[in-house]
Amino acid sequence: MSKKSSTDCPICGFEAATSEDMYCAPHEKASANIRSAFSVWKLAYGNLTYPRFIEKLSKLPQAGTRTREVAKFLLRQER
């Protein structure tokens, strides 16, 4: 088993997608999708805060597994 390095994904421990990325490729993709979806959600709900958004996302069954994992990770960091 390879030794955990600073470039490993903090969620699954796999190698980060690129040296600039924080997560592995699948989690990075989910993270990018979350970032771009926030503006749409904010518009849809009116006054939605970012922590409330990721909290809601982390519990949504329609959200992908990687998306929920990233949301839960972000939620832990927020707290």
Add this chain to the structure above:
Amino acid sequence: MHGGVTFFECTTRQGSVVVCSAIGHLYSVGTKGKVLRNTYPVWDFNWKAKSQVERRSTRLAKWIAAIGSLAENADRYVNACDYDIEGSLIGLTILRYACHGADRKASRMKFSTMTDRELREAYRNLSPRLDSSVAEAGRCRHELDWLYGINLSRALTESTLKQRRSYAALSTGRVQGPTLNFVVERELEIESFVPTPYWTIDAIIESEGKEYTLEYAKPRVPTSSEALQVVRDCEGQDLEVESVETREFHQLPPNPFDLPSLQAEAFRHFHYSPSKTLAVAERLYLGAVVSYPRTSSQKLPRDLGYREILHQLSQQNEYSRLAGKILISERLTPQQGPKDDPAHPAIYPTGEPPKSFLTDPEKNLYDLIVRRFMAVFGEPSLRTLSTMTLKHGPHSFLTKASRVLNAGWTEFYAPYSREYSQELPDLKGGERVQLKKIAATEKFVEPPPRYNSNSLLRRMEQAHIGTKATRAETIDTLYKRGYIKKSRIEATPLAIEISRILARHCPLILDPGFTAKLEELLTEIQEESRTRVNVLLETLSQFRSVMRDLVIAEDDVGSQLCRTVAAQTSLDRTLMSPCPQCGSALKIVRSRQSRKRFIGCTGRLEKGCSFSLPLPQFGKLTLLHQKCSACGFQLVLTRSKGYRKMISCARCYVNRVRMTRLKELTPMADPAAEPRSAIAILRKAPSSVQDHKE
């Protein structure tokens, strides 16, 4: 019988005729000379008896010997295998290798049904030569598939094995790679999917004591404020009927069945996998009740004799009324589809009643084919579609209804045609009706749907990868390799890793365009605008560079795959049910001392838990997703060669053994006190298609 092989002999005016079956391919591509199984890349190949290439095909050796012996002293040879690429290649290789070069003087028999009449006619009108170009295209396909398959699969398996951490037979290939990639891409899309919220407005009105549901003109309202505004504006208000529009439309009869459309329809109505549909259709073809199923044609040529087939169908009780109704028409003109196949027409019933007992799947498929055949002769169905628009201020609501005016072809295709009828409220333009209920519902966009075997087959067809005959088999291979699971197909972590590695080191293999281009080249061989050698050389020049890159990256590929293989193996051996004593995970383990396998608790070292359950010691074990109906413990499937599959519950087995022992020790024990769960569940395992659904 000749050497254990059945053959038929008859006498004609020209002399004696010997007929012997080929039972599929007797020859296959194999490595030239002796090459170790772990060597790659491999470039030298030749055609060998399949019995020498595959261990499980050893029984084919006697077939080759029997055909070779029967062919001695023959003065004429006829290839009467199915009239398609595979049939032409099977015949060519047998004539060339088993009958010592008889392919040069052989003729070809062409037929689409196994009816007595057509077989006699095909024998009378033999094609003087073999269809060599078709056989050459088939030969090239087999050689390319072998080269791609053996080299890529060995590269993956051997690079993993060299890490000395885990073993798994990994495979990929020219068709398998892009097909798997479709599933993996969809899996990744679903995994990283972020749903977007939207609101729907559901409204109900009441007219003459009957409730009608209305749709808001905007099916998806993007913001909550807008949705709440609509509800506030309309709540308790009257709606005015603005318009009632009715239009009539004709629905043309369906096209005759080609193989993909038959597979799609059988999946829709009976949930048969494409491979099962093909297997059942082939059995019906061999029973001479339907035409050759491996066809891409959606056309029924006039010379099939529509009237005679329908007349024969009218002799069968189930179809007598409907077939008789079609026969009343003076001119029979079937609906024809856009696709064509020069070798065979669309799938149709021969009209002959089944001579032997049909199993349920055979009955279902036969019924579907017969009804579709009758439906293509039907008139277009006529329906009305009415839309009523109701308004309150700026807000519009719709309600739709549909009515059948003339059933047309749908009468012949019932119960497989979609029948729906709904009525509109009895209201006229300008009339007002009170809104009984209105509510805004928060919803989220659903992730893209998973493939099922039918939609994956369609995706392969769209991308022009594989052939109509091999696509279903490719999907089955993906299941067998453990790359995909469940009927709503999920890619396993191993599949995702393999696709990722191939995308990084040899993206060409995953490119459906590359495989589609190859299919075009194979078609060109068939059309004699290219030669087999030319295509082989052109394709291999590209493939050699792909293999060179893979060999260079062997260590990298191996270490990446190894981790996933080990994780997947561990996951495959871990039970869903936790340890009843300490709650830790239970795993299938093997004792280092006795080498016996059993279910053990992973909390043994940490918590000192000694819980264990016995397992069958022979056969391959698979943990099922089903739970025991008596005790709720996870069931185990055991497969042993030569035995029936067995599904058992390890916990119930132990309880039963304990109860038996207890009875032996206390013979007066009350039998009514025996718990129901103490019953070992031993029953026949589901078929392979059902396995996929687990």
